Amino acid sequence: MTADPAAATFAELVDTSALVVTCGPGGVGKTTTAAAIGLLGARAGRRVVVVTIDPARRLADALGIPAETADDPHRVRGLGRMKGTLDVLMLDAERTFDRLILDKAGKQAEGILNNPIYRSIAGSLSGAQEYMAIERLHQLHEAGEHDLIVVDTPPSRHAVDILTAPDRLASFFGHPVYRTLVGPSRAMARVTSTATAGFAWAVKRLAGPQIVEDTLDFFSSISGMEDGLRKRAAAVSKLLRNQDTSFVLVTSPRAEAIDEALHLNEALQDGGYPMRAAVANLVHPLPPACTIDPALVRAGSALDDQLRHHGELTALAVAERAELATLVDVIESTKHDDVVFCQVELLAQDVHALDTLAQIADALSAPAA
Amino acid sequence: MTPTTDSVPDDSWIQASRVVVTAGKGGVGSSTLAAVTALAAAQQGAKVLLASVDGKPNLGRLFDGSPLTSRQRDLYSDPSGGQVRGQSISPEQAFGDYLDLRGVGGLMRRVVKAASLDVVAASTPGLEHLLVLGKIKELERADDADLIVVDAPPAGHVTPFLASATTALEAVAPGPLRTQAEEVHAMLSDPQRTQVAIVTLPEETPVNEAIELHADVCALGLSVAPLVVNGCWPEQPGLHQPVTAAAREAGVTLTSRQRTALVASSRFGAARLDLQAHQLDRLDAALPLARILLPRLPTPRLTWSDLEVLASALRGAPQSSSQHQPDGTTT
Ligand SMILES: Nc1ncnc2c1ncn2[C@@H]1O[C@H](COP(=O)(O)OP(=O)(O)OP(=O)(O)O)[C@@H](O)[C@H]1O
Numbered sequence: 001m002t003a004d005p006a007a008a009t010f011a012e013l014v015d016t017s018a019l020v021v022t023c024g025p026g027g028v029g030k031t032t033t034a035a036a037i038g039l040l041g042a043r044a045g046r047r048v049v050v051v052t053i054d055p056a057r058r059l060a061d062a063l064g065i066p067a068e069t070a071d072d073p074h075r076v077r078g079l080g081r082m083k084g085t086l087d088v089l090m091l092d093a094e095r096t097f098d099r100l101i102l103d104k105a106g107k108q109a110e111g112i113l114n115n116p117i118y119r120s121i122a123g124s125l126s127g128a129q130e131y132m133a134i135e136r137l138h139q140l141h142e143a144g145e146h147d148l149i150v151v152d153t154p155p156s157r158h159a160v161d162i163l164t165a166p167d168r169l170a171s172f173f174g175h176p177v178y179r180t181l182v183g184p185s186r187a188m189a190r191v192t193s194t195a196t197a198g199f200a201w202a203v204k205r206l207a208g209p210q211i212v213e214d215t216l217d218f219f220s221s222i223s224g225m226e227d228g229l230r231k232r233a234a235a236v237s238k239l240l241r242n243q244d245t246s247f248v249l250v251t252s253p254r255a256e257a258i259d260e261a262l263h264l265n266e267a268l269q270d271g272g273y274p275m276r277a278a279v280a281n282l283v284h285p286l287p288p289a290c291t292i293d294p295a296l297v298r299a300g301s302a303l304d305d306q307l308r309h310h311g312e313l314t315a316l317a318v319a320e321r322a323e324l325a326t327l328v329d330v331i332e333s334t335k336h337d338d339v340v341f342c343q344v345e346l347l348a349q350d351v352h353a354l355d356t357l358a359q360i361a362d363a364l365s366a367p368a369a
Numbered sequence: 370m371t372p373t374t375d376s377v378p379d380d381s382w383i384q385a386s387r388v389v390v391t392a393g394k395g396g397v398g399s400s401t402l403a404a405v406t407a408l409a410a411a412q413q414g415a416k417v418l419l420a421s422v423d424g425k426p427n428l429g430r431l432f433d434g435s436p437l438t439s440r441q442r443d444l445y446s447d448p449s450g451g452q453v454r455g456q457s458i459s460p461e462q463a464f465g466d467y468l469d470l471r472g473v474g475g476l477m478r479r480v481v482k483a484a485s486l487d488v489v490a491a492s493t494p495g496l497e498h499l500l501v502l503g504k505i506k507e508l509e510r511a512d513d514a515d516l517i518v519v520d521a522p523p524a525g526h527v528t529p530f531l532a533s534a535t536t537a538l539e540a541v542a543p544g545p546l547r548t549q550a551e552e553v554h555a556m557l558s559d560p561q562r563t564q565v566a567i568v569t570l571p572e573e574t575p576v577n578e579a580i581e582l583h584a585d586v587c588a589l590g591l592s593v594a595p596l597v598v599n600g601c602w603p604e605q606p607g608l609h610q611p612v613t614a615a616a617r618e619a620g621v622t623l624t625s626r627q628r629t630a631l632v633a634s635s636r637f638g639a640a641r642l643d644l645q646a647h648q649l650d651r652l653d654a655a656l657p658l659a660r661i662l663l664p665r666l667p668t669p670r671l672t673w674s675d676l677e678v679l680a681s682a683l684r685g686a687p688q689s690s691s692q693h694q695p696d697g698t699t700t
């Protein structure tokens with residue numbers, strides 16, 4: 001992590017990255033930030049695509065994402081004159097999985113897509129959605145129609161899930177049980193492998209014999225694919241660690257979110273992922289100081305309301321900045337890369353139009369305080 | 370059982386069922402509500418089990434500073450005799466307990482565990498959630514606690530979690546898993562046994578999500594507790610008055626710096642209050658639920674005393690002046 005002159009500002013980060021991944025705890029503004037970064041990239045003259053996941057309805061409307069073809073890149077209009085272009089798409093995990101099967105399974109694809117067990121696996125395999133976000137990114141990367149890809153990540157139980165998804169998928173297909181199940185002779189596999197016997201026993205006892213049959217059918221129908229899948233997972237895993245990939249950690253100033261963000265920071269640093277920026281979103285604005293002796297003001301008057309609110313807002317804003325200072329300290333002390341820190345204030349209204357999105361983009365590119 | 374929109378509920382709903390599941394999208398405070406509900410019930414004298422299922426055992430932090438583990442432990446004793454105990458429940462642990470319950474031991478157990486829950490779960494949709502709910506059902510049956518408060522998994526996982534029994538009933542042939550699903554379904558759909566407490570924030574996206582979640586929960590045939598709106602700014606009508614007028618009325622002369630400061634904070638506060646009022650109206654129009662507002666406390670990090678303030682708000686009680694520590698002593 002030494003060759004590259006690290007970005008010192010968000011603008012530089014956007015300029016020097018081919019891939020940006022926004023990640024962080026639930027509800028802190030990952031999707032909003034991803035869209036705002038896309039906007040910054042397009043302003044700077046790049047051909048950008050933003051892969052969003054489950055954007056708030058108003059944001060999806062503002063970006064004009066069509067319901068029917070949401071999974072394909074769609075050009076965002078109404079941003080005024082920009083040197084570059086901004087495309088967005090909404091991830092459809094199942095369709096991405098289908099595409100992957102079509103791409104990798106050759107003649108067997110049709111049979112797999114029609115297998116009832118496939119449908120449930122596409123939705124239930126742990127980490128499937130996380131993995132598909134990354135898979136879609138790989139597809140876009142290969143297509144080469146964009147020079148900056150911004151990927152939003154799904155709210156997961158643990159934000160680190162997103163990082164381990166390719167490895168988990170690979171290990172699923174490399175699991176001894178799975179490997180014996182799809183081995184050359186199923187009958188043999190069943191009697192020879194105690195692990196398989198355990199698996200069949202467990203599923204049979206749990207879910208009934210029919211599910212065992214369907215599952216074995218499904219597993220053998222995708223046999224031969226798993227090498228391709230594993231290679232793909234490995235390629236994605238490498239792509240995530242590229243020099244021109246930038247992870248952007250998004251958090252709110254709430255303690256629970258910061259704890260999770262720190263956890264994620266550790267996972268990023270340990271895993272050798274280029275952690276390049278931390279965005280503190282939803283920070284309450286700190287009003288200028290106002291000292292008036294409350295004793296002078298009649299309780300219940302409008303001015304009393306205003307003073308009380310000023311006091312509460314100030315207390316909250318100050319405490320939030322103290323929480324964030326800890327975050328900065330910890331990241332500074334663990335980082336391997338130069339990290340850009342930004343603060344985005346909680347706006348007085350929701351982000352549901354392109355002009356409020358532009359406000360967030362401006363806040364991101366403002367020089368650090 | 371169908372409160373009208375404007376009724377402010379008394380606190381009897383908290384123990385109207387044996388299990389309360391708190392549910393909401395990330396960041397709205399469903400874990401906080403779980404802790405607050407557990408505390409409020411203990412203050413009513415109940416023996417409460419607080420269970421975390423999403424693998425984020427942070428719930429315990431508010432009580433005694435350390436995370437919940439799979440071993441149950443005491444979190445709080447109330448002077449009324451009520452208490453809160455806490456534990457976390459992971460799918461792996463629930464799987465192990467399930468095998469115990471079925472008398473699976475020795476070599477077979479090791480073999481089954483080696484097959485890894487991941488691989489087994491891949492062929493049985495919703496299995497992990499169902500195992501966890503099955504464990505909660507066993508705890509309910511054991512009858513050690515008057516009330517079990519469950520913090521549901523966040524985000525996209527709430528509905529699949531609550532729907533796992535229904536899903537399994539559709540997909541699974543008769544057998545132990547189906548029996549498990551039937552028993553879990555019976556627990557979830559009985560209003561005397563389970564209520565879902567939906568929590569949201571007075572903001573656009575959380576409100577949309579609460580409305581969707583409510584529809585999902587109703588479609589599954591589960592009963593819904595009063596809606597909890599967390600993070601509400603206190604109503605301060607004075608914020609809507611121009612600063613100069615407010616000062617004149619109060620007979621106070623402001624310096625220009627004081628005025629600038631107040632204009633900044635009041636403008637922000639008034640805008641957020643408008644947004645909040647608008648979103649509360651939307652909730653009123655969309656959801657036929659009684660509603661409890663929890664205040665936005667001016668801190669990003671809740672402490673034990675904040676938990677007490679929120680528990681009082683949840684119970685609709687005036688704030689008490691004496692404060693109890695988790696171990697039952699008074700400050
Ligand atoms: N700075 C801000 N000021 C005001 N509202 C904001 C701000 N940033 C985001 N929001 C609002 O917060 C809500 C959540 O944002 P967003 O959907 O981006 O979060 P997320 O992290 O992607 O959530 P999830 O974890 O559910 O995917 C949206 O309604 C958005 O408009």
Ligand SMILES: [Mg+2]
Pocket residue numbers: 030031032053054055152153154155
């Ligand atoms: Mg999102």
